[in-house]
Every structure is written in structure tokens, then in C-alpha cells.
Amino acid sequence: MRDINQYSITEAVKDSFKTQDGSRLKVLLEAFIKHLHDYTRETNLTHEEWMGVLMFLYDCGKISTPERHEFILLSDVLGWSALVDMINTRGGATEGSNLGPFYLDDAPVKALGAHIAPGRPGAVVLVQGQVRDTLGNPLPGAIVDTWQADAAGTYPIQEQASGQDKYDLRAKLTADAEGKYWYTTVLPKPYTVPYDGPVGRLLRAGNRHSWRAAHLHYIVRAAGMRSITTELFFENTDYIDNDAVFGVRRSLIGKITPVKKSDSLPVDLEQEPDAKIAFDFVLAPEG
């Protein structure tokens, strides 16, 4: 290996990994090594630039905590998260969209009809829909796990220092016998992704804004079905066409309409809604 050069080194590095032929690890490692090396040769990367990348990663690591994943944010602003979501969306199923950095897997379980934003300012909106499989069959007992920002564009988890409860504006709901779910909340506002770390520096260097279109987050699960992680956006709202993390898809944009006196609303709502939006989730079978 003492005679490797800038071309032959790529095979030498691949060969140094003794991974099983045909294994996923081998595929992932070899493709990564090839792209990393090709990138470096194509750009004639200098030592200063190389060290700049390494220190950028170092800084991302230093600012990260279990509740602030700078690497997920980096993936988001590079469209990597969105691309992985797109690749992994199954035909006929609801399109995937960003998980984002604020998911907690132990959101409080709430009943259908719950108001998940008690005491919070903002227009109250009824969110309702059905969870189905790709053949149109309802999925009773599906879990609709939701989290969101408030009417100021802030997640409670970001405001724990000022006494907010990180579990606020989150809920796990269980769909009824017809796969239906409904709850009320306040309308979230657009917000900026965290701008005070290395990813913020990258966005500023690239003259990019850091605003996300307003959205509600969802993970929807049902027995035997492939879970989906997605977001619901709202027609005619800010940043819907230039979301900072490339999360918007046409199929994920819902329409908010005012509640009229003539509307028949679910009987068990904890709070009377000002507006409503309907959104169905479609899950594909596992495997």
C-alpha cells in the first residue's frame, strides 16, 4: 500500500474494510468512500477547506444535545432529510416529510376530541381525518402522534428555561373504530430553524433565510403497516414555496376553513373551534 496515489487510494480504502459481500454495510461504505473521494478530487479540496469541514462537524457536535440535534438540522437544510423521506415514501401512501429535531417519543396519551393547547393564545382549529391503508380500508386503533409549535412559532421544548413544559402541544391519539381521529389545537406560526449554531452560520454564508412554513408534525402508526412521519401545511401561508428544509409537498397542503354554525362537529370536543382542517393519512403495508 506504500505506492497508493490519489486515484488508487479509493480502492485501497474500500479493500481495507472486510465486509461481507452483498451486505448492506459493504454497499453503504463503498458508495460513501467513492463519493467522498470523488468530491475531494473534483473540487481539489485544500487542507484549509478540509479542516474547515472537520471543525464545522466538531462545532455541530458541541452544540448538540439530546434535545437539539444540529446534525438533523444540517441534514434538513441540505435537503437530505427531505430526499430520504421521498425515497422511502411507498406508492399510494401519504408522502413523508421532515421529522425535525423536536420529536419526543413519550408524548402524553390524549382522548379523541382533546384540546392539546389549553390556555394558549391563537385561533382554535379542529383537525380531523381518517387513517386508511392503501386499499382504502380504515385502520381502527391507529396511533396519531402529533407535535407542533405554538401561535408564536415556538416549541415548548425550546422554552423550558422560562418554565414551559416540553410535553405541551403534543399528543398521542388513538383512531376510533372507523380509523377516524379528531382534536383541537391552536394554529402554529412559521418559525426559524435554530440560527445560532454552525448550521445558522452556513445559512448566513449562503444568504439563505431560515424560515419554515407553518406545519403540524405527525407520526402515524398502525399494526402491520409501515409508519409514516410527515407534516401538514396550510394553503396560502408564508414560506409555503420556499420552506427552509424542503418539507412542503403539494399533497401535504391542507385548507383551513372557518367553522360555520351549520357544521356538524364531533360531540366530544373539549373546546369549540374557530376553524377546521381535514387531513387523511394513508399507510402502506409493512415489508
Added chain:
Amino acid sequence: MRDINQYSITEAVKDSFKTQDGSRLKVLLEAFIKHLHDYTRETNLTHEEWMGVLMFLYDCGKISTPERHEFILLSDVLGWSALVDMINTRGGATEGSNLGPFYLDDAPVKALGAHIAPGRPGAVVLVQGQVRDTLGNPLPGAIVDTWQADAAGTYPIQEQASGQDKYDLRAKLTADAEGKYWYTTVLPKPYTVPYDGPVGRLLRAGNRHSWRAAHLHYIVRAAGMRSITTELFFENTDYIDNDAVFGVRRSLIGKITPVKKSDSLPVDLEQEPDAKIAFDFVLAPEG
């Protein structure tokens, strides 16, 4: 942008960065986005694999300190550091090799002839040579900045908990009027790169050993010349043909020979050597 798909997203992400045409930032970002997205499409990366990569980076960040750069180590074992060294070696100059994670820029200044390993076990070796430019002119006053492991394969900076001084086995020497340098030290042994972190997990997953061929580290600087960062290896030593970080080049392998009574040694050596090795450094002009 609501109609982007897994192919068009790459241009959308490039376009989101408003970087100056022809700027280096634009070149580096656009090539990176293309390779990242191509990699993801080619491998059909799953969400679990994507999150595995992000958590791997997170773990690298968590274990890193100013004195332990897991990202540099990652770059090393992927041959990225070596590739950057190769690309940036100027014709006629000494080939570059790994900086590694243990460099300190404030090594103690020592006089020519110094023994930089006082009181340490191991064979004492005289290291000597000349610093020249690519036309063969000596470079008087060139700075030879060296650091190394001890005869057990350990850097003092790794053993601070047991009372070692991180500045041991380091020196900044100034070449004489003929560009010559000389000093004595103990022969370093092979060592494993840090194996207790995420990069160690990667090496184990790939059934790779983590041994480096024994070496001395150098950064050599001279006014008006491009600095070089390199390593000196020793003929017929372990791992010389499968160094874990791809640092070995044929031109960087020196030969250790026993000191004979008939040898004429520098008069100002602090310690009598058992063996000697000669290695010249050649620097190219800046720019």
C-alpha cells in the same frame, strides 16, 4: 417548490444557496449537495440508515475534545486525510501525510542536538537531514516542528491522567545556516488509533485493525515556502503496508542503521545515539 421530487430536489437545494457565481463556496456546496444526494439515491438509503449516520456523527461530536478530534480520526480511517494530503502535495516537494489528532501548535522550542525524550526507555536514534527548496537550495532558519509517540506507542498527551506532560516528545527546531537539523529521540512504536469511540465501532464493524505503522510527525515551515505536514516511517517495520490511516508513502520510508564507532556525529548531541536515520524535507514556494 411544492412539486419537487427526489430528482428535482437537488437543483432546488443548490438554488436555495445564493452564493456568488464562481465563488469557492458555491463550488464546494454544489458539489457536496450533488454527491450527498447521488449517494442517497444510489443506495436507496432508508430512514434507519440515515438516522444511523446522524447518530454516528452525534456520537463523534460527543466524544471529541480539543485534544481528541474524532472527526479527524474518521477522516483518517476513510483515507480522506491521506487523499487531501496527496492532492495538495506540490511537484518536487516532500509528500504530505497525516496531521493526526495530537498536534499542538505550541511545542517547546529546542536547540539543534537536543534529546527530546529525556529519561524515556527505548533505543536512542539520531534524526538528521536538510530542509531545501524544490531547486535544491538550503532553507536556513526553517522550522522543524516534530511530535511522536514513545517506545510504548503512546503520546504523552494521552497519558495526562497518569501525570505525563503533554509537551513531552515534541520540539520546534530551527535549521542551521545550511538548512540542516539534527536531534535525538527514542524510536516510537506502532500504536492503535483510538478504538473506544464511534470510529472504533466502525473499524470493528468493518473487521479492520486500528494499527498505525510507527512514525515521527513533522510540520516544516520556511519563509516564503508552502509548509508541509508529513510523517517519517521506518523500513521493515510492522504495518508499513497496511497502516490504518493510509499514511505511508514509499518516499516517506527511511532506513534506521546502527551508529558505528567510525561515524562522525554532530558534536553538540545531548545524548549518544544507538542508531540513526536521515531524512530531508523539500518545500515548494508559496502560491
